Amino acid sequence: xxxxxxxxxxxxxxxxxxxxxxxxxxxxxxxxxxxxxxxxxxxxxxxxxxxxxxxxxxxxxxxxxxxxx
Numbered sequence: 179x180x181x182x183x184x185x186x187x188x189x190x191x192x193x194x195x196x197x198x199x200x201x202x203x204x205x206x207x208x209x210x211x212x213x214x215x216x217x218x219x220x221x222x223x224x225x226x227x228x229x230x231x232x233x234x235x236x237x238x239x240x241x242x243x244x245x246x247x
Contacts, residue, residue: 191228195239198224 198221199205207215222240229236 192239192242194228195225196243199243 202217202221202224204212204215204217204221207217212218222236225240226233226236229239
């Protein structure tokens with residue numbers, strides 16, 4: 179029996195999430211304005227697209243990034 183959440187985080191997809199974060203320069207946005215930033219919105223939409231609009235896996239990938247914000 180597969181454990182809950184097992185296989186959700188695909189290393190290839192996670193790498194894309196991390197790369198997009200850096201290439202969109204989301205990490206350079208003022209932390210007070212992060213969630214209202216256009217860069218953050220663009221990144222979250224791109225991550226949803228990578229995960230084929232599956233909300234939970236996309237959010238999991240965003241919150242488990244290997245590099246710090």
